[in-house]
Amino acid sequence: MSWSKRIPTATPRMACFHKRSLNTVPSPVCVGYLRKSSTFARSPAIALTYSQYGPPEKVLNITKVPLPPLTRSTVHIRFVAAPINPADINQIQGTYPVKPQFKDGLGAVGGNEGLAEVIATGDDVTDLKVGDWVIPTASGFGTWRKHASCKPDELLKLNKHGVSPLIAATISVNPCTAYRMLRDFVSLKPGDVVVQNGGNSGVGQSVIQLAKAWNIKTVNVIRNRPNFDEIAENLQDIGADMVISEEDARKPEVAAKVKNLGPPPRLALNCVGGKSATNIARLLGHDGHLVTYGGMSKEPLILPTSLFIFKNLTSQGFWMTRWYETHSKAERATMLDELFQLAQAGKLREPWHDTTSLRDAPNIQETAIASIRKAMSGFSGGKQIFVMD
Amino acid sequence: MSWSKRIPTATPRMACFHKRSLNTVPSPVCVGYLRKSSTFARSPAIALTYSQYGPPEKVLNITKVPLPPLTRSTVHIRFVAAPINPADINQIQGTYPVKPQFKDGLGAVGGNEGLAEVIATGDDVTDLKVGDWVIPTASGFGTWRKHASCKPDELLKLNKHGVSPLIAATISVNPCTAYRMLRDFVSLKPGDVVVQNGGNSGVGQSVIQLAKAWNIKTVNVIRNRPNFDEIAENLQDIGADMVISEEDARKPEVAAKVKNLGPPPRLALNCVGGKSATNIARLLGHDGHLVTYGGMSKEPLILPTSLFIFKNLTSQGFWMTRWYETHSKAERATMLDELFQLAQAGKLREPWHDTTSLRDAPNIQETAIASIRKAMSGFSGGKQIFVMD
Incomplete structure (x- = not known):
């Protein structure tokens, strides 16, 4: 009686992730998106962005986002996976209290949760290194994108030992x-x-x-x-x-x-x-x-x-x-440690889900919108997750 | 600009009480029911009782209740005034969680709040004396009656100095x-x-x-x-x-x-x-x-x-x-002391009200039911209060 057998609306892609979830350690067969790349030249810095509030299918666009050069105090990260949570959709609709900052010519990047990998660090950065797994500490970071530049204190480092990347990408909400x-x-x-x-x-x-x-x-x-x-x-x-x-x-x-x-x-x-x-x-x-x-x-x-x-x-x-806003990074780390220990012990698995690759194909925008539509239709089909392979 | 002038549906009887409330000390003109009687021979021990749940106008009756003889450890009290609170009505309707004890041939006495005066004390009773003002400590005591016999620990003694009897009768709820x-x-x-x-x-x-x-x-x-x-x-x-x-x-x-x-x-x-x-x-x-x-x-x-x-x-x-059930008599006394101090200072007055005398006249039952009907019709006419003069 395997986990994958139990998925109500299983698809081949879902089955892949669920099978992986059985041993909780990323399988090299499935995790092509976990390349230890220290540059992002191979994949354009694309993002799913919006410049005004409205129905996601109308206001969201796949955009090429310029990534600022690395400085002594910043890091570059590459997102591995990011789920579509109900709050993400409400935020795009304009009904969520956490409002994004619309930047000229770019707008805001969708998504508030996701797992990223550090791909480059400035000379003064000591607490993060290339290959570390990180998650954004604040809502509104914008996780539906391939790459981002930020300060180390905008990120929380995860102890990735023995944990599936999909658990890590969906653990903070x-x-x-x-x-x-x-x-x-x-x-x-x-x-x-x-x-x-x-x-x-x-x-x-x-x-x-x-x-x-x-x-x-x-x-x-x-x-x-x-x-x-x-x-x-x-x-x-x-x-x-x-x-x-x-x-x-x-x-x-x-x-x-x-x-x-x-x-x-x-x-x-x-x-x-x-x-x-x-x-x-x-x-x-x-x-x-x-x-x-x-x-x-x-x-x-x-x-x-x-x-x-x-x-x-x-x-x-x-x-x-609100909890994140009113509690320390240390308290958050304690909670995540405990959750990761349960994940490592096989007692906490990633949610039933369906993944969508944000690969830069001609139809990527339509594919992304289709996932968001599925997420909006209710939660019976499982969590919709973007993977940036 | 007097208090009585402000009463929306003032009646002569209400005006009397409101005028009295101005100086908070009982006026001898109005307080005929405050006779310092140590027996109750003059007024039969009548009570407003019910033996089954239902609409108050159908199940309530004026009954003569036998008062047990005084013992060494009991006291006899005479009620001065008792309000009709919404909970009293719900209790008679059977929808209130505090259920009365129906006694054979008597049923239960209506009312849960009221001011009484001690009119006789058993030889072993040391903490109460004739003339003391008391209120019942527990819900379900039955206050719509002229006389009652009980143990001293069923009563809380009030510091009546400078307080109107109508405030005392309506203070605990x-x-x-x-x-x-x-x-x-x-x-x-x-x-x-x-x-x-x-x-x-x-x-x-x-x-x-x-x-x-x-x-x-x-x-x-x-x-x-x-x-x-x-x-x-x-x-x-x-x-x-x-x-x-x-x-x-x-x-x-x-x-x-x-x-x-x-x-x-x-x-x-x-x-x-x-x-x-x-x-x-x-x-x-x-x-x-x-x-x-x-x-x-x-x-x-x-x-x-x-x-x-x-x-x-x-x-x-x-x-x-529930608060009374989960807190001590001392905590209750502290609260009442503070409220009485405010009453003595003229900062807490009895509520807008209408009084009904439970005098044993031929139509007393109809009179009592009319008050209960008024209380049930909403609270715009003021608190309905029985007085046992």
């Missing part, structure tokens, strides 16, 4: 969000139960795996769909204790099953909103925390007054960007 | 709720701004007065109504800095006025739910707390996802009953 939400709101003990909706989202998969690693049980609500059983089985394979549909989440007999799983749940994680948030809030016991990190339904949360007054519900939000 | 909500969720400094809906409710009036006493500004949202200006003026008289209608609360120019009042509000108090809760949540700045203590609209809270994620909103509940 989804697994870190899952990590913080499981750690920072309720003091969970082994055997405790956590409820979440969007259980098959990128964060959802991370929550399941981290909870499993920490001996915490998960109740995972997902939308009903034709291949519900298949998705449910996939989630159980990575550690889900219960997978239920939105409709079932409202049934008293399902609530009774949740009660039998362990102590009354005190943490519910919401990325959907609307009645789905109501459903998981109702599954909480006394003194529960409902933490919202997304709103895929585009509906507000609907929460009964009685839950707040008589069950002492607390409803809060979590935003990874 | 509404003013205490306001006190805790202003103290326990956000650390407020003088000049800070608090937003609330139901600003003319019992709790709302207490919030305005306590905030005024502590140099905190209040933005008070109330429903639009024909006598809006009159109510607004009344609320301003007791210290409200802004009074706005639900419709105005959504307008950008009103939000701008709130911004000009002081630092961005970090505390909003909600007793309405539905879109009203949305309105006051939107008036909060970053890191705001929305505290829900009632749901007069009977609609759930509707809260946009973006408030939680990008403005770090926290939505919580407050229930005075």
Whole structure:
């Protein structure tokens, strides 16, 4: 029963990455984009950019971006892979609070998360060397591009030993969000139960795996769909204790099953909103925390007054960007170290995904837009990831 | 500009109480029910009781309740006044989590809050004496009655010096709720701004007065109504800095006025739910707390996802009953002392109200039911209070 067998909408390209994920170490067969190049002359410095807010398919363009010469205090990096997260799309649409800086003649580069490799360092740079794996420290860096020039303090160096590049490229948003939400709101003990909706989202998969690693049980609500059983089985394979549909989440007999799983749940994680948030809030016991990190339904949360007054519900939000802004680089490094250790131990895998090569082919723009469209259509097809091979 | 002049729906009986409230000390003209009687032979031990849940007008009856003989360890008390709070009605309807104990042939006595006077003490009782003012310590005591027998530890003694009996009778639910909500969720400094809906409710009036006493500004949202200006003026008289209608609360120019009042509000108090809760949540700045203590609209809270994620909103509940269950009698006494000092200083007055005498007249049941109906129709007519003169 292999991991790749479980992918609901597997494609040959996906199968390749999933097979690789089984041993977590990059396979030379698949990782052509990990060339240890110290120059970028061979591949033009292309980027997926936009100069105004709007629908991504209308405002995004593949652009050749001039890379400034290396100085004593800068580094040049080459991106390896960068996912398309919902926030990236909202940012292009202009609805995200983190606004990019539009530069004359270039605009802004899309994407906020991604793995890059250091390909050149200025003479005064001591803490990074060619070949290091790095991720941007701040939102708005622009990761949907092949190359970038920056100061070393804009980057966080990763300990890449034994970790798949796709985990590294997708670790700072989804697994870190899952990590913080499981750690920072309720003091969970082994055997405790956590409820979440969007259980098959990128964060959802991370929550399941981290909870499993920490001996915490998960109740995972997902939308009903034709291949519900298949998705449910996939989630159980990575550690889900219960997978239920939105409709079932409202049934008293399902609530009774949740009660039998362990102590009354005190943490519910919401990325959907609307009645789905109501459903998981109702599954909480006394003194529960409902933490919202997304709103895929585009509906507000609907929460009964009685839950707040008589069950002492607390409803809060979590935003990874704010956490990064309010915490030190050292705290971030500690979290990433722990997540990478779990990845090295095979307990945290990259999300179900589909990759798109940002190779400079004639149709590269259409290919990129197609990936973004897939990402916008919902998360059932897996995380869309650009690879810059 | 007297207090009584400001009462929107003043009746002669209300005017009497309001006039008295001006000097806060009980006036002998009005306080016939404060007889220092040490027996209750003159007035039968009647009570407003129910033996099953249902609409109050159908299940409540005036009953003669046998009072057990005084023992060495018990006291006899005579109720002075007891308000009709929304929770009392929900309890009779069967929708409140605190359930009364139905006793054979008697049922349960309605009401959870009220001021009583000690009229007899057992030989072993040392901490209470005849004439002391007391309030029940636990919900479910049953306060809509003339007399009761109980253990001293079921009562909290009040320092009655210079305090009106109507403040004492209505202090443990509404003013205490306001006190805790202003103290326990956000650390407020003088000049800070608090937003609330139901600003003319019992709790709302207490919030305005306590905030005024502590140099905190209040933005008070109330429903639009024909006598809006009159109510607004009344609320301003007791210290409200802004009074706005639900419709105005959504307008950008009103939000701008709130911004000009002081630092961005970090505390909003909600007793309405539905879109009203949305309105006051939107008036909060970053890191705001929305505290829900009632749901007069009977609609759930509707809260946009973006408030939680990008403005770090926290939505919580407050229930005075739980606070009492989880805090000591000493902590309660400290709070009451502080509130009574404010009352003695004329900074905390009894709520706008209408009193109904539970005198044993032929039509007493109809009279009591009429008061309960008024209380159920909304809070615009003021707090309904039974007096047992």
